[in-house]
Amino acid sequence: MKSHYRAVVIGGGVVGASVLYHLAKFGWTDVCLIERSVLTAGSSWHAAGGFHALNADPNIASLQAYTIDLLSEIEQESGQSVGMHMTGGMTLAGTPDRWEWLQSAYRTFQSIGIDDCRLITPQEAGELCPIMSTEGILGGMWADREGYVDTTGTVHAYAGAAKKRGAEVIEHNRVLELHQVEGGWQVVTEKGTIHTEHVVNAAGLWAKQVGRMAGIELPVSPLNHHYLISDTIPELEQLDFEVPMTVDLEGFTYMRQDQKGILLGIYEIDHEHWMVDGAPWEYGFELQQEDPDRIEKELTLGFERYPALQEVGVKTWVNGAFTFAPDGNPLVGPVRGKPGYWCACGVMAGFLQGGGVGKSLAEWMIHGEPEADVFGMDVARFGDYAQNKRFIKETTGQFYTRRFVMTYPNEQLPAGRPLKKAPAYDGMTAAGCRWGANYGLELPLYFAPSEDFVETPTLKRSNAFDIVAAECKAVRENVGLLDISGFSRFEVSGDGAEAWLDKIMASKLPAPGRAKLAPMLGHDGRMKGDLTVFNWGDGTWWIMGSYYLREWHMRWFQDHMGENVTLRDIADATVGFSLSGPNSLKVLEKLTDGPIGDLKFMGCGTFNIGMLRCKVGRLSVAGELGYEIHCSAAEHITLRETLLEAGTEFGMKEVGFNALLSLRLEKSFGIWSAEFTQAYTAGQTGMDRWIDWDKGAFVGRDAALQERDGNGPDQLVATLEIDAADADASGYEPVWNGDQRVGFVTSGGYGHTVGKSLAMAMIDRDAAQEGTSLSVHIVGAARPAKVIAPSPYDPTGTAMRGGS
Ligand SMILES: Cc1cc2nc3c(=O)[nH]c(=O)nc-3n(C[C@H](O)[C@H](O)[C@H](O)COP(=O)(O)OP(=O)(O)OC[C@H]3O[C@@H](n4cnc5c(N)ncnc54)[C@H](O)[C@@H]3O)c2cc1C
Secondary structure: OOOEEEEEEEOOOHHHHHHHHHHHHOOOOOEEEEOOOOOOOOOHHHOOOEEOOOOOOHHHHHHHHHHHHHHHHHHHHHOOOOOOEOOOEEEEEOOHHHHHHHHHHHHHHHHOOOOOEEEEOHHHHHHHOOOOOOOOOOEEEEEOOOEEOOHHHHHHHHHHHHHHOOOEEEOOOOEEEEEEEOOEEEEEEOOEEEEEEEEEEOOHHHHHHHHHOOOOOOOOEEEEEEEEEEOOOHHHHHOOOOOOEEEEHHHOEEEEEEOOEEEEEEOOOOOOEOOOOOOOOOOOOOOOOOOOOOOHHHHHHHHHHOHHHHOOOEEEEEEEEEEEOOOOOOEEEEOOOOOOEEEEEOOOOHHHHHHHHHHHHHHHHHHOOOOOOOHHHEHHHOOHHHHOHHHHHHHHHHHHHOOOOOOOOOOOOOOOOOOEOOOOHHHHHHOOEEEEEEOOEEEEEEEOOOOOOOOOOOOOOOOOHHHHHHHHHHHHHOEEEEEOOOEEEEEEEOOOHHHHHHHHEOOOOOOOOEEEEEEEEOOOOEEEEEEEEEEOOOOOEEEEEEHHHHHHHHHHHHHOOOOOOEEEEOOOOEEEEEEEOOOHHHHHHHHOOOOHHHOOOOEEEEEEEOOEEEEEEOOOOOOOOEEEEEEEHHHHHHHHHHHHHHHHHHOEEEOOHHHHHHHHHHOOOOOEOOOEOOOOEHHHHOHHHHOOOOOOOOOOHHHHHHHHHOOOOOEEEEEEEEOOOOOOOOOOOEEEEOOEEEEEEEEEEEEOOOOEEEEEEEEEHHHHOOOOEEEEEEOOEEEEEEEEOOOOOOOOOHHHHOOO
16 A cells, blocks of 8 residues: 555445546556455445346436446456346336336437337236246336346456556555545545545445545435345246346336346335444444345235245345435535545445446546536535435435335425425415425425315326416416525625636626526536526626526536635525516516616616515516516515515416426426536537627637537437327437437427427437427327427517517
């Protein structure tokens, strides 16, 4: 062991070994991995080693696909067998809704280029896995590249390949302390102290403690997980092939062959956390006592699905722990305020995802950005609120229990809620508001007409369709009132504020009393934000954006901070309401003595509104005459009451974000995580029209110029009208020109004003011409579609800009 390395990886499980391998592969060979015991001594040794294609987040599914390809590569490089059994795999559906979901998931895979999947009948499933009963199975999805590996062999293959490239592995050496020092970290270990620029927390079951060593409270907890290995099954002895890796979604089990028996893993409905504060340091190659009583229901289903289990005994029980983040995805990336500290933990399927995690993290550390859009596993997708132990327990428990339970797109899950409530929450609830959660905050979805209205979970249009239609109509014809507490707001002030904003935003900055749409770019020209900048004219500026990106944006801002700038996240202290619709000005005129009617489109200023002093901006995501009215949290209830009272005579209706999503689609206004992501450039998304090419240096300028002066992007965002009857596109559905896949839907829904099913889609430039006939798979069924001109509602923008 040396006294200095460029990077130190803490933890010799599959994830740490993969990070080490990728660092060395991408050119950092002065790196080491430190392991408390021996390689694999955490969760990794007792994993079932299975890998499969499905993941609800297509970006993560792509990284899983990368991992599967990588396994044979590391085997070759290291000379260490990974014990690959590429048996193929099946995911089975046992209810009509699930079968529909699987057919739609199959199309999502096509969208992201995973082409080795196909749908299968119950009969085919039975032929592929003769020891399985197909009772109740309606269909399944087959994937060629699924199977299992030898877990210990795989970890050693990653580590061995890394060592061949110059990396070091140091076992039997616990990291005791971490100290942030000038230029990096001091890593105090049992065998001495190391200085390093970068440390990686890949401590798996101990990630919590290794976080705390650096003053970080990670939202992660271990849970116990069972599998059993059966004795030899005579039918399997007769077969000349291995049965495939099989996931029975309605049975809560996964199964693979293990020698001549089977391994049956169970996602327990009655879940059990284990050592929420992290495993004990002395925890070795141990397991928890199995608890068949707790998993009796799932076992019964498993024994029915694989009847041979009723004839043979159980050879081995495994009840071991592995870690989960609240949404079940890994926690990867840099931590704000801790330069050089990187996370690679919370990886609940290390053999499936470890390769992608290692690749993305190594790219991030070496090049400053990962190649893929990894927001879904970025540690900055959670804020401080997620450090709470009860929140962690509730959400990780919910994820675990629902691992194989179907969640509908319109379904709101209860764990960890309600956590943050805007002050007018109770009043809005009494008015029928139905809520969804966003970054811990309750957001209004729509207002139900009666207390007993229950929205049916569905993949198609729900029974809230007419409610949302009525809210859209109120906005288009009268005025809608929407709680806009759920936006991020950053206040920027100080002598250096303007210069700093000018550097990080690609747009021109707004003049005093004006707001401006501001794309923010990464150094490589890909997007970092679709923000709105306000110049209040008194030396203070606001940046407004998506509420759930608060921590993610704050990390970027702080990493690119300027001199003499004061930056404050004021999102929970400052809340507000928006008014949208032709009558919105009339409502405000009743409430203010200020020249609100003079406020031009994208103008902003401070006004008396009733008894309150509010900051007001004239803009509207709905594409109407609209105002966003901001107040302090203490004033939120009064603001709502004031606006409602004044609005009655103008037909005001409270509305939720479901209506806003439909209204903005009719305007072809993109949103983050759909049309705008960190995977796309400004040119691809149309955001380049807001770039100020004449101003001096700004972050991403060179790359954006290169794109502008090159041949242009291969794919563009287009608006589609779809001939759909009972379901709308939602995202990632493939778009076809004949039988050629030309792109995928970024977001979709029903345009209640125009009376059409609409979508925005990232498609090949040639296919994006207006009038092109295409087709889109919606919930698995092909629907005719055509490219239409952007903004099917009010294409000239008269309603929104009127009077300006
Ligand atoms: C029963 C069961 C079945 C599973 N089946 C599958 C499956 O089929 N497929 C799949 O992909 N995943 C499966 N998993 C999950 C898989 O085991 C984990 O995702 C994976 O092992 C996580 O790897 P890791 O490297 O993050 O953590 P770990 O394997 O826990 O490794 C962390 C390492 O860090 C070391 N460490 C911690 N603190 C320190 C310190 N201070 N100093 C030095 N070293 C330290 C530990 O000793 C340990 O070796 C299963 C898990 C269980 C429990």
